[in-house]
Structure formats: C-alpha cells, structure tokens
Ligand SMILES: Nc1nc2c(ncn2[C@@H]2O[C@H](COP(=O)(O)OP(=O)(O)OP(=O)(O)O)[C@@H](O)[C@H]2O)c(=O)[nH]1
C-alpha cells in the first residue's frame with residue numbers, strides 16, 4: 001500500500017471532498033435557482049414597511065451595490081420608502097478608537113429599547129472599506145443589542161470614497177426609518193472628514209471622550225468640538241470617576257469659548273460608564289431636551305431641509321466625478337494630458353479644459 005505523502009508545509013491544502021452520490025441534481029438546481037431569485041423592488045418595499053429586517057438588509061445591500069444595473073432598482077426602493085421616512089431621531093456618535101463607542105452604543109441602545117424605542121445602528125467608517133466594517137467584528141461588544149428584536153445593527157458600507165460611503169449611509173437611514181426604526185445611531189471613528197459627513201446627516205452630534213492625564217483638550221480637533229451638541233466622558237467608573245469629573249469641568253470651560261449655535265442649544269458635558277450604565281439615562285434625557293428645544297424653535301425641520309439640499313449637491317458632485325473618471329476615453333486622454341502637464345508642455349488649466357470639453361461633447 002502507498003504511504004500517504006507527507007505534507008511539507010502548512011500551506012498545503014487538503015484534497016477536496018467528492019460530491020456524495022446521494023445528492024440529487026434536481027435539488028441542487030432548485031437551491032441554485034432560489035438563490036438567484038432576487039426580490040422585486042415592490043417586494044422589498046412591502047417587506048420594509050412591514051418591519052421585516054431581512055428585507056431591510058437586502059435593500060441596504062442593493063443600495064450599497066456598485067453594479068450600475070442595481071442603481072435604478074435601488075432608487076425605486078428608496079423613493080417608495082421616502083414618504084415613510086423622516087420620522088426618526090438621528091444621532092451621530094464619534095470618538096477615537098478605544099474610547100468605548102461600541103460598548104456605549106450597546107448600553108445606550110438597550111436603554112432606548114427598554115423605553116420602547118426601535119434603534120438602528122449604522123456606521124460611517126471609510127477606513128474599513130477593506131475589512132467591511134468594524135461593527136461586524138463588534139457584534140461581540142453589542143451582544144445584547146444584536147439579539148434585541150427592536151434593534152438593528154448594520155456594518156458600515158464599503159466604498160472607495162467617503163462621499164460614496166456617506167451617501168449610501170444616508171440612503172440606509174431612509175430605509176431604516178421606513179422599516180419603523182425611530183432612533184438611528186450613526187457611529188464614526190472620525191477618520192479624515194468622516195465626522196463632517198456624519199454631522200451632515202444627523203440631528204444631534206455626540207462626542208465620546210475619556211479622561212486623560214489632565215491634558216484633555218490636547219489633540220482634539222477644534223472642528224469636532226464645534227460640531228458637538230454633547231460631550232460624554234466615558235469610563236467614569238472605579239478609580240476613574242474623579243478624573244472624569246475633572247475632565248468634565250475642563251471641557252465645560254472650553255465649550256463656553258465657542259460661539260453660540262444656530263440651534264439655540266448650549267452644548268453640555270456629562271460623564272457616564274458604558275460598563276456600569278451609570279449616566280446613560282441622563283445622556284438620553286439631555287438628547288431629549290435638545291429635541292424638545294429644536295422642535296419648538298423649528299430648528300429641527302430647518303436643519304433637515306438644509307441637509308437635504310446639501311446632499312443634493314453632494315450627490316451631483318460625487319456622481320459627476322465618478323462618471324467622469326470612469327469613462328475610458330477620458331481616462332486615456334487624462335493619461336496623455338498628465339504627461340504633458342508634468343513635462344510643462346501644457347498648463348494644468350488648459351489640460352483641464354481639454355478634458356472637460358471632451359467629456360461634455362458626448
Ligand atoms: N472601565 C470601562 N471600560 C470601558 C467602558 N466602555 C468601554 N470600555 C472598554 O474599553 C475598550 C474599548 O471599548 P470599545 O467599545 O470597543 O471602543 P470603541 O470606541 O468602539 O473602539 P473602536 O471600535 O476600536 O473604535 C473595551 O475593552 C471596553 O470594555 C467603560 O465605560 N468603562
């Protein structure tokens with residue numbers, strides 16, 4: 001009898017297992033066919049409006065698809081969902097890695113569902129376009145929320161550009177709202193301009209921080225402080241409570257140096273522990289105060305319509321750009337012109353007009 005060959009490296013793969021003879025070809029064909037059947041736009045919309053999370057997930061996948069053939073169907077679903085959207089509270093949460101965003105969202109989300117709210121968690125994280133979203137790996141941190149019938153967690157969309165990722169997230173918000181989620185939490189790690197993108201799609205912006213060694217304001221981007229409606233110092237538990245309180249005082253002082261907000265809201269600072277849940281109900285109460293104020297002074301609606309027009313121009317810009325660069329004739333001409341510009345044979349402005357003329361001539 002032949003001896004089995006010794007495998008020299010760990011990379012050696014096992015030989016495949018042959019198809020058992022007992023599997024019927026008809027059954028295989030049946031299953032493959034079922035997999036290929038894609039629900040129609042109408043079926044997706046019906047499912048979403050009934051609160052079906054599977055239909056919601058499929059619709060979000062459709063919206064995220066880069067296949068141009070899916071665009072029309074995705075737009076159809078979104079337009080049909082639009083009249084049912086717009087009724088939620090949209091909350092953005094940002095903070096550096098490790099600050100406790102996932103743990104906080106788990107505690108916060110559970111608190112909201114215990115009050116009868118329906119919570120959807122989405123993420124804008126352009127850095128995770130390769131790993132398909134940090135929330136996915138995070139499902140262990142959001143163990144309870146994942147199992148909660150009244151919660152929906154979706155890993156971040158993948159995409160090449162922040163604009164693209166952000167647009168898909170905005171469309172996902174509409175779908176989640178149509179599916180009956182009344183609180184949308186959008187998380188971002190704050191890479192590049194992602195806070196600005198998230199800020200432009202939420203009603204309320206929460207900055208999560210932890211207390212440092214007394215240098216709280218070091219290394220914090222001014223723009224983020226300006227955007228924040230609430231700063232929450234997390235991990236205020238155990239030995240950390242005192243330091244968290246000191247950080248709160250320091251942030252409070254800093255906040256008062258910023259000009260008043262158009263919303264009429266004075267941003268505040270609070271402490272919490274995502275682990276012990278201390279301070280979580282207070283965070284929700286503050287957010288509610290904000291909504292009471294901005295709904296009464298009409299800033300809430302004004303802000304949303306401003307955001308809508310912002311997204312109109314953003315989407316046009318984004319799509320013009322992607323259409324321009326994806327055209328083969330333009331790509332070739334761009335290559336030629338780049339060389340000419342590098343060799344100073346032609347000015348960058350002339351080259352740009354040549355390219356744009358070519359683009360619009362078709
Ligand atoms: N003591 C204490 N630890 C916390 C608290 N919140 C989070 N942590 C811990 O901090 C670590 C990071 O928490 P995450 O929730 O993963 O932080 P994150 O901001 O989501 O991190 P990224 O996903 O990497 O951006 C984990 O080990 C948590 O257990 C808290 O309130 N108190």
Ligand SMILES: [Mg+2]
Pocket residue numbers: 101102103134138
């Ligand atoms: Mg996380």
